[in-house]
Amino acid sequence: MDHYAVAADKLYRYLVTHHGDGGxxxxxxxxIRFNYRVGRFIKGYLGFVPWNDQLYYLQGQAYWILANWVLHERTGDxxxxxxxxxxADxxxxxxxxxxxxxxxxxxxxGRVATVEGTWASIGLIETYRRTGKQHLLDGALRWHSYLHRxxxxQRIGDEVAVNYFARRKDARVPNNSTLYLYLLGALWATTEDRRYLDETPGLVTFLERAQLSTGELPYSVDGVAGTRGRTHFQCYQYNAFECLDLIQYHTLTGDDRVLPIIRQVLRFLSAGIRPDGHAAYACNSVQRRVSYHTGPLAAAFxxxxxxxxxxxxxxxxxxxxYLVSLQRPDGGFIHSQRDYGVLRDVRSYPRYLAMILYHLLIAEALTEDTTGKEAAYDTVR
Incomplete structure (x- = not known):
């Protein structure tokens, strides 16, 4: 195995051992909030305390599903x-x-988040694609109905942006709309029902107009209810994920309108890789280093x-x-370094480790000719 595959295998085993729970x-x-700013560091430095924070994030489950299907395809295991x-069950x-x-x-x-349900549905559709089990697709379709209902x-002229939470009209967040484009492309490719593409022109128009001259997609844009946007927040990792969403959407639908957006985002991302290979935390903050941030930039490139x-x-x-150099002997990764200049977050977070795993699997394309190969998630015909 190449060194990327070795790193992925070690991380996979670590996740099964330390975070696996019946699949x-x-x-x-x-x-978020206090825990992100302060609590996580206290918990890390007091690692001997049995903290009651075993959480189940759907985003992490979806990355775990995608990674397992890629590994099944490559190994036959x-x-x-x-x-x-x-x-998926x-x-x-x-x-x-x-x-x-x-x-x-x-x-x-009490909140329902677009990102969580959309990632859950992407994982369900991928498993339906591989197994043909109708109840998995039905679950994704129930989410699609809930999201629309x-x-x-938010509609401004011919722009369409999906909301961040149910029953709230906050600032418009491009990250939610790129991910929803990915899901809509997957639904269309799976069902061949063109109704799933009805909202895509407006979503792409929103992204085209939100994109800055630097190529960056801002974190959020002013909303219809007077909510103010925020230009910069963990800029490079968000833009890398958005770029990956749009590449998947293009792979699934062939919609060339997103190609200029992708090109400009990649140009922006190229400024985010520091000389040693790590991804800068944000446009205005290069000191803090978060391990998983580097993965989506490497994967997008x-x-x-x-x-x-x-x-x-x-x-x-x-x-x-750089990412592989951070891996610990046990297969895990430190979460972050140089927080507030001097702190480190040494805890093990399965949601972000699953992202790193999936992005390491994408690195195979750097070691062989993948011309004409399927994407990690591709269309169903």
Whole structure:
């Protein structure tokens, strides 16, 4: 195996051992508000305390499903397929009758988030694609109905932006709209029902107009209810995830309107890789280092080859080299360094480790000719 595959294998084993729970991944999360700012460091430095924070994030489950299907395809090991199916079944078991999922973090108790349900649905569709089990697709369709009924969109002229939470009209967040484009592309590719593409022109128009001259997609844009946007927040990692969403959407639909957006985001991301390979935390903050941030930049530079963009391969290799250098002997990764200049977050967060795993698997494209190969998630015909 190449060194990327070795790193992925070590991380996979670490996740199964430390966070596996009947196919799912469960464990701490850096969270929001007080826990993100202060609490997570206290918990890390007092690691001997049995903190009661075993959380189940749907985003983490989806990355775990995608990674297991990629590993099954590459190795033929049926245990990976079973892991993905078990994980998808747990997602369905937690779905509410109305099609939604509860947010896991107690600080946002009672909310329903677009990102969580959309990632859950992407994991369900991928497992349906591999197994043909109709109830998995049905779960994704229930979420799609809930989103249109309860979360909804903000429409300004011919722009369409999906809301962040159910029954709230906050600032418009491009990250939610790129991810929803990914899901809509997957639904269309799976069902061949063109109704799932009805909102895509407006979503793309929103992204086109939100994009800055630097190529950056801002964290959020002013909303219809007078809510103010925020230009910069963990800029590079958010833009990398958005770029990956758009590459997947293009792979699934062939919609060339997103290609200029992708090109400009990649140009912006190229400024975010520091000389040693780590991804800068934000446009205005290069000191803090968060391990998983480097993964999506490396993956975006690699996956750009799927849309005919090849000039970022060297940056991808540099970023992956840095990421692999962070791996601990047990297979895990430290979460962050130089927080507030002097702190480190040493806890193990399964949601972000699953992202790192999936992004390491994408690195295979740097070690062989993948021309004409399927994307990690591709269309169903």
């Amino acid at each position: 799912a991944l469960v464990g701490p999360d850096p969270g 049926k245990s990976h397929a079973q892991m993905a199916v078990d994980c 747990q997602i369905l078991a937690r779905q509410r009758p109305d099609g939604a999922w509860d947010y896991p973090n107690p600080e946002w108790a 309860e979360i909804g969109f 690699t996956e750009a080859q799927r849309v005919g963009i090849y000039e970022y391969t060297d940056l991808a290799r540099r970023a992956y080299a």
